[in-house]
Amino acid sequence: MEFLKNKGFSDEQINLLLSVYDKEIIETFLLNKDNVVEVIDYLKEYGIKDIPKLMIERIDIFYLPYKVIDELFSHYEKDSVIATLDYDASIFDEMI
Amino acid sequence: MVKEDERELKTVINAAYFLVTNDIDLVERQKEDLRELNYRANIKRRNLRKSIERRETNVETIEIYSALEKELNGFAKDGYIPNDTIKRVFELLKIKEEEQGEYLKQILMFNLERFTLVNSRAKDGEQIIEMLEVTSTDLEKPEIALEQMQPIFEKHGYDISLLSNELIELLTRQGNLSKIDSIFESIKRNKLDFVSNSKESMPFLTNLLVYSNSDIIDEACKIFKDAHVDSKFIRNYKPIFFPSSDEVDDSKNITRRRNPSTIIDHGEKVEDSNRNKVIGRHRDFVENLNLLESLGYDRKFLLERQTAIITLPHSTLCRHLKELKLYEFPVDSGKFPLSTLGSYRIMEYTDAFIELGEEQYIYNFPSKLWGFRDAYFDRLYTFKKLGIPYQYETNGNPKLLQSVIDSDTSHGVTKEKVSSTVPRDAEVILRGNKYSELLDRCLPIEISQETLESSMVRQLDSKYKRTNATYDINGVLISRRKLLRNYEFLINTDLISSDEKDPEQILLVSAISKSRLSIAEIEKVNNGLNSCMVVGGGKDGILKKQGI
Numbered sequence: 001m002e003f004l005k006n007k008g009f010s011d012e013q014i015n016l017l018l019s020v021y022d023k024e025i026i027e028t029f030l031l032n033k034d035n036v037v038e039v040i041d042y043l044k045e046y047g048i049k050d051i052p053k054l055m056i057e058r059i060d061i062f063y064l065p066y067k068v069i070d071e072l073f074s075h076y077e078k079d080s081v082i083a084t085l086d087y088d089a090s091i092f093d094e095m096i
Numbered sequence: 097m098v099k100e101d102e103r104e105l106k107t108v109i110n111a112a113y114f115l116v117t118n119d120i121d122l123v124e125r126q127k128e129d130l131r132e133l134n135y136r137a138n139i140k141r142r143n144l145r146k147s148i149e150r151r152e153t154n155v156e157t158i159e160i161y162s163a164l165e166k167e168l169n170g171f172a173k174d175g176y177i178p179n180d181t182i183k184r185v186f187e188l189l190k191i192k193e194e195e196q197g198e199y200l201k202q203i204l205m206f207n208l209e210r211f212t213l214v215n216s217r218a219k220d221g222e223q224i225i226e227m228l229e230v231t232s233t234d235l236e237k238p239e240i241a242l243e244q245m246q247p248i249f250e251k252h253g254y255d256i257s258l259l260s261n262e263l264i265e266l267l268t269r270q271g272n273l274s275k276i277d278s279i280f281e282s283i284k285r286n287k288l289d290f291v292s293n294s295k296e297s298m299p300f301l302t303n304l305l306v307y308s309n310s311d312i313i314d315e316a317c318k319i320f321k322d323a324h325v326d327s328k329f330i331r332n333y334k335p336i337f338f339p340s341s342d343e344v345d346d347s348k349n350i351t352r353r354r355n356p357s358t359i360i361d362h363g364e365k366v367e368d369s370n371r372n373k374v375i376g377r378h379r380d381f382v383e384n385l386n387l388l389e390s391l392g393y394d395r396k397f398l399l400e401r402q403t404a405i406i407t408l409p410h411s412t413l414c415r416h417l418k419e420l421k422l423y424e425f426p427v428d429s430g431k432f433p434l435s436t437l438g439s440y441r442i443m444e445y446t447d448a449f450i451e452l453g454e455e456q457y458i459y460n461f462p463s464k465l466w467g468f469r470d471a472y473f474d475r476l477y478t479f480k481k482l483g484i485p486y487q488y489e490t491n492g493n494p495k496l497l498q499s500v501i502d503s504d505t506s507h508g509v510t511k512e513k514v515s516s517t518v519p520r521d522a523e524v525i526l527r528g529n530k531y532s533e534l535l536d537r538c539l540p541i542e543i544s545q546e547t548l549e550s551s552m553v554r555q556l557d558s559k560y561k562r563t564n565a566t567y568d569i570n571g572v573l574i575s576r577r578k579l580l581r582n583y584e585f586l587i588n589t590d591l592i593s594s595d596e597k598d599p600e601q602i603l604l605v606s607a608i609s610k611s612r613l614s615i616a617e618i619e620k621v622n623n624g625l626n627s628c629m630v631v632g633g634g635k636d637g638i639l640k641k642q643g644i
Contacts, residue, residue: 022440
């Protein structure tokens with residue numbers, strides 16, 4: 001999980017992530033780490049404030065190519081996407 | 097040895113084998129798996145001891161189980177399977193010489209991976225090499241020379257010098273020239289441009305060359321093509337290019353009922369146990385797609401949006417679906433939020449929501465089962481108990497305020513406050529209870545028609561059933577399905593002998609397991625349940641021990 005530390009995740013956040021998700025989910029997540037890094041960078045750039053929290057609540061977002069996320073977000077106002085996702089990540093179900 | 101025992105022992109051996117191959121450093125969850133395995137061996141031994149007392153089995157069998165436990169602990173400690181352990185296990189299990197070959201092959205494959213992975217960091221490398229030499233005599237597979245592979249790499253535009261020593265080791269020991277060529281062809285044919293000629297791609301490429309085959313790659317890519325899904329999505333589906341653990345790799349005439357091996361990240365230390373391996377999910381992926389499609393979900397949507405879910409092991413997906421169906425979530429509606437299928441605590445968390453009075457909420461927002469955690473329930477309990485507003489309405493449905501769960505301090509509800517508010521009496525009472533320990537280790541998922549039609553359940557239903565999901569027992573909310581599935585499991589399990597079972601205690605444990613209840617509430621539940629038992633009260637059970 002070193003790559004997450006490089007992206008600003010704390011040990012506590014990483015441990016929480018590992019405890020919240022089944023190892024089968026984590027395994028495939030780690031195999032896609034290139035994509036995960038791209039998505040983190042994209043979300044940061046987009047303006048999402050608390051990426052660790054988002055990942056802990058909705059790891060599946062980080063399985064998607066960032067271009068797909070961008071396309072999903074494009075249907076909404078940017079400020080509202082940021083505010084909503086920062087507030088409650090389950091809104092993502094309505095986006096996909 | 098009794099035939100059945102022998103079979104079970106072999107299963108345990110295989111389980112241990114799979115367990116230790118999963119990772120190099122046992123992470124906490126895997127330690128739990130191991131403890132679970134040892135626990136089961138303990139239970140088995142205890143049962144065997146009882147049957148020995150009844151002269152139903154011989155002393156030799158129980159000794160074998162005791163020895164096996166030691167072996168299992170040895171595996172966990174050392175992380176690989178030493179040669180003398182193999183010999184001991186063979187002797188122990190009386191595995192005939194002609195049957196030993198298959199086990200040896202599997203153990204060799206495991207040890208090879210261990211060697212490949214730990215070679216760069218292990219201090220006891222020599223010992224491992226020695227062990228490899230001993231166990232490899234059975235395979236007689238010649239190594240491929242690097243010089244033989246180089247032209248094939250060049251022909252397809254790849255630079256073999258980008259491979260690390262570890263990857264070369266893997267490739268020369270386990271590669272096959274014609275297969276390597278055909279896989280390169282398949283990569284080109286399917287335009288897998290993420291498998292590029294770069295250092296970063298080499299671990300994945302090497303694993304493809306060793307553990308995959310062109311048929312699997314072609315089939316996986318065809319699925320995307322047929323569904324008109326852009327090839328950019330394929331990159332995030334690496335596990336589907338490798339055989340699932342139950343697929344047989346015939347290419348080397350080895351029956352490999354296991355996941356493919358470890359990859360080494362070039363230039364990086366092997367620091368965490370999960371990062372550096374490839375998981376084979378090819379068949380899982382195909383079966384998951386077919387299954388979810390049959391439930392009304394669009395294949396293109398699944399491929400483009402549900403990577404995390406359709407790459408789960410098929411057995412996991414099936415189990416999660418079964419759990420959701422048991423709890424009557426409309427999972428076959430074609431519109432259900434599929435992220436929920438990724439939660440591995442579906443039943444436990446649904447029970448918790450129900451018992452906190454949030455049945456409607458979790459049925460309206462089932463994806464909250466994904467990424468939720470125990471601490472949230474404790475905070476929710478505290479907010480409710482202290483009368484702090486914890487919800488708002490959206491489209492007529494109550495939703496939880498994020499402040500309930502987002503912060504450790506919002507509304508003055510600190511961790512200390514939570515800790516002093518949430519009652520742990522059920523947890524304390526059930527500590528060391530044999531039924532509760534079983535429930536912790538097994539996850540009951542069945543509620544049979546027989547149970548539903550039993551006179552006791554009919555009484556419970558008529559007195560306390562508020563909805564299909566909830567019992568209201570004297571003002572205490574209990575998840576109905578939790579109670580019923582726990583009860584059915586404990587009553588029927590053969591892990592506890594029939595004469596040791598106490599139905600009244602079983603019923604109470606089934607109800608209060610994993611609940612946030614005070615002593616007073618437990619007593620209310622106990623009284624309510626007793627009135628439904630054909631034979632009266634449970635006062636001789638766990639409550640009496642607590643002086644209640």
